[in-house]
Amino acid sequence: MHSTQTPSASSGSIAVVGAGIVGLAHAYLAVRRGLRVTLVDEDSGPRGASVRNFGHCCITGQTGAFASLAEAGREHWLAAASAAGFWARESGAYVAAASAQELRVLAEAAEAKGTDRIRLVDGEEITRALGSRATSAVGGAHLPLDLRVDPRTAAPRLAAWLHAHPAVTMRMDTRALSVTDGGVHTTRGFLAADHTFVCTGHHLRGLLPDLAADAGIRECALQMALVDAPAHFTTDAAILTGTSLLRYDAFATMPAAQDLREHMEETAPALMAAGANVMVTRRPDGSLLVGDSHAYAPSTAPFLDEDTTDLLLESARSVLGAQPLRVRQRWQGVYASSETRPLVLAPVGAHATAVTVATGVGMTLAFGLAAHTLEALHTGSPAAAAPAG
Numbered sequence: 389m390h391s392t393q394t395p396s397a398s399s400g401s402i403a404v405v406g407a408g409i410v411g412l413a414h415a416y417l418a419v420r421r422g423l424r425v426t427l428v429d430e431d432s433g434p435r436g437a438s439v440r441n442f443g444h445c446c447i448t449g450q451t452g453a454f455a456s457l458a459e460a461g462r463e464h465w466l467a468a469a470s471a472a473g474f475w476a477r478e479s480g481a482y483v484a485a486a487s488a489q490e491l492r493v494l495a496e497a498a499e500a501k502g503t504d505r506i507r508l509v510d511g512e513e514i515t516r517a518l519g520s521r522a523t524s525a526v527g528g529a530h531l532p533l534d535l536r537v538d539p540r541t542a543a544p545r546l547a548a549w550l551h552a553h554p555a556v557t558m559r560m561d562t563r564a565l566s567v568t569d570g571g572v573h574t575t576r577g578f579l580a581a582d583h584t585f586v587c588t589g590h591h592l593r594g595l596l597p598d599l600a601a602d603a604g605i606r607e608c609a610l611q612m613a614l615v616d617a618p619a620h621f622t623t624d625a626a627i628l629t630g631t632s633l634l635r636y637d638a639f640a641t642m643p644a645a646q647d648l649r650e651h652m653e654e655t656a657p658a659l660m661a662a663g664a665n666v667m668v669t670r671r672p673d674g675s676l677l678v679g680d681s682h683a684y685a686p687s688t689a690p691f692l693d694e695d696t697t698d699l700l701l702e703s704a705r706s707v708l709g710a711q712p713l714r715v716r717q718r719w720q721g722v723y724a725s726s727e728t729r730p731l732v733l734a735p736v737g738a739h740a741t742a743v744t745v746a747t748g749v750g751m752t753l754a755f756g757l758a759a760h761t762l763e764a765l766h767t768g769s770p771a772a773a774a775p776a777g
């Protein structure tokens with residue numbers, strides 16, 4: 389079948405290389421469509437960017453095609469959480485704004501997106517959400533469409549659900565060596581499939597070096613910490629800050645963003661130099677994920693910079709209106725980045741597709757993207773580009 393046809397419901401087989409959230413979403417939605425799936429990962433389970441992030445589906449922050457993918461993925465995230473039994477909350481996100489410049493960006497974004505999607509809130513509400521009058525925030529916005537999941541358990545539980553499914557064959561500790569029209573050559577032999585999805589994140593260059601070079605794929609390294617939550621902080625909503633407004637297009641493309649950038653360069657040069665996106669999310673056990681910085685290189689150095697961690701912690705502490713935060717863990721996350729192609733959705737021969745999110749929103753896009761590529765495969769155009777926005 390693989391030479392002339394694409395898989396059809398209840399008869400086809402697909403291989404998925406990579407058990408991060410992008411590969412898992414493809415495997416999950418393929419099973420839901422009645423396909424047989426072989427899932428291959430060189431590690432023993434999800435260990436990459438998909439377990440190292442904030443667990444924030446930043447749906448409202450997207451524009452164009454990414455907004456369509458993010459919104460389309462929302463229902464699938466919730467259905468997958470319910471099926472696989474992982475923690476997910478429709479708690480949305482708060483942007484805690486500390487300056488008039490931030491408030492202006494939010495007001496413009498609310499006008500552009502609609503006040504039902506970006507609901508401006510006053511100082512009282514943001515204080516209530518954060519649980520502290522000592523916060524540096526003076527107002528902000530609530531983004532009700534955004535979702536929260538727990539990054540430490542969402543991908544592993546989805547992988548466990550797939551492992552138990554009769555239509556799925558898991559090949560962990562197995563490295564894909566090359567992809568052909570009939571399947572995947574791996575360190576444990578050849579795995580036949582009608583169609584293969586290559587979802588290897590920033591490792592794309594290991595398997596498909598020419599495609600990775602063409603797409604300008606490099607690595608982005610981020611510093612993160614897990615801290616004890618101050619007793620007053622109880623919201624499951626993600627907390628975004630002024631630096632976040634410079635990173636997500638729904639805010640960063642607003643006319644007032646330029647003023648905000650200049651204001652931040654002047655008042656917070658160290659945060660800007662670190663490429664910070666100061667954010668806080670709460671895990672189900674009450675601990676807080678705090679980050680992050682951004683450093684770009686073809687291949688990033690593994691070392692964590694203590695000054696950067698201190699900077700991020702102090703900035704988060706000030707927004708939370710808390711005492712100094714006690715760190716339990718620190719780690720580095722790495723994701724794929726490209727200045728020219730934030731999404732690589734490319735044919736590899738006639739019967740394989742490479743799917744790499746090359747910017748920091750893979751959790752947000754994974755399910756919408758998988759729904760899109762599987763639908764394109766079903767309709768016979770597997771190499772289709774991302775949907776129009």
Ligand SMILES: Cc1cc2nc3c(=O)[nH]c(=O)nc-3n(C[C@H](O)[C@H](O)[C@H](O)COP(=O)(O)OP(=O)(O)OC[C@H]3O[C@@H](n4cnc5c(N)ncnc54)[C@H](O)[C@@H]3O)c2cc1C
Nearest residue numbers: 406408409410430436438441442564589721749750751752
């Ligand atoms: C610190 C941090 C914070 C972030 N915060 C957010 C956030 O809040 N919201 C959001 O939307 N996104 C966020 N992101 C981005 C998001 O985490 C990533 O975009 C997403 O996890 C990428 O998923 P993936 O499946 O493509 O890659 P990965 O999770 O890296 O998975 C790739 C998998 O492929 C496997 N693999 C690679 N090569 C091979 C091979 N040859 N053979 C077999 N297996 C192979 C690897 O072992 C790995 O398991 C964040 C990222 C980081 C690092």
